[in-house]
Amino acid sequence: MHSFRFEPADLPAEAEAVRADIRAFLDRNLADYPSAMRARSWSGFDPEFSAKMGQAGFLGMTFPKAYGGHGKTAFERYVMLEEVLAAGAPVAAHWTADRQSGPLILEFGTEEMKQRLIPRITKGEILFCIGMSEPDSGSDLASVRTKATRTDGGWLINGSKIWTSGAHLVDYMIGLFRSDPNAERKHDGLSQMLVDLRNTDGISIRPIKNLAGEEHFNECVFEDAFIPDENLIGTEGEGWSQVMAELAFERSGPERYMSSYQLILELLKAVSKDTSPAGAAAVGRLVAHLATLRNMSISVAAKLQAGEDPALDGSVIKELGTLFEQSVPLITHQTLEREPSPDHGDELGQTLAYVTQAATSFSLRGGTREIVRGIIARGLGLR
Secondary structure (H helix, E strand, O other): OOOOOOOOOOOOHHHHHHHHHHHHHHHHHOOOOOHHHHOOHHHOOOHHHHHHHHHOOOOOOOOOHHHOOOOOOHHHHHHHHHHHHHOOOOOHHHHHHHHHHHHHHHHHOOHHHHHHHHHHHHOOOOOEEEEOOEOOOEOOHHHOOOEEEEEOOEEEEEEEEEOOOOOOOOOEEEEEEEOOOOOOOOOOOEEEEEEEOOOOOOEEEEEEEOOOOOEEEEEEEEEEEEEEHHHEEOOOOEHHHHHHHHHHHHHOOHHHOOOOHHHHHHHHHHHHHOOOHHHHHHHHHHHHHHHHHHHHHHHHHHHHHOOOOOHHHHHHHHHHHHHHHHHHHHHHHHHHOOOOOOOOOOHHHHHHHHHHHHHHHHHOOOOOHHHHHHHHHHHOOOO
């Protein structure tokens, strides 16, 4: 049975040194970026901005130098993430590749795959999405039904993936497919494969609009889509353990509690102009929660840096962080008695409108609330 212990960890001096560099970069490149756009946080999609980050050395920071990376620590990358999230930078284009697809390929990919893909990820030249969830299965990855059937030189993929963020805009998907339908356990017989979304026939991508009117999520349908043998990632049949390793990168970072950060800043501006006991209490509550989540997240970053497996701890941060993010628009509305203004009005009204609409989907990202709580319960020996 797992016992949670988030050991306090401080960001070392070399990590803090990155803060000035990334702030200067953001000041240069986002000088006129409005608050209503910054509210999109890590959902803002701008490939040109991502390429600039790559050129400046802020992508692939922890990747080995042998593959075009920068050999930095997890702590140095953590500081960079904090700053881009605090600035509301449009980082969605490169986010998945830098956060988890690159590390997954580095750990399980072939040498050819590493040489071909990692340097381009580091430069912000190629973009990735994740093909895990499926219709009618929620975030229960073990129930994956999309089949990968053996054929000459590779595999034929049939089935569908859903909630696939950015699939209509990126170059590659790393998909989880059932390569052995006769496996005794549903966790067995799964394999991960690299899917070239731009050059593979038999793939249809259908947008799913969220409440804010954005085409962020997608459904991807595969009909005899051919994946060559060289695009198998890792070992056939070991997809489940590989995905579990991948999710450790996805669930524990600062993006799990900073998605509503711009709205907190707008609330602070409003409260500072007209201080009231209710306003002070609301801001104090949010800042206290934010500081606690940050300390927990840095603790997980320390475990990653030490080579430990913090997957379960990351699930706790993901759940608590999502609850926090989704509380921010309600607290702002109750504190200021302001109505959202999606198309007009001041920065506060527009920011409140966007976060109010987008926050509903926050608990879908990285696994639904029910699934994540189930993972935590299992880790605690409660199920």
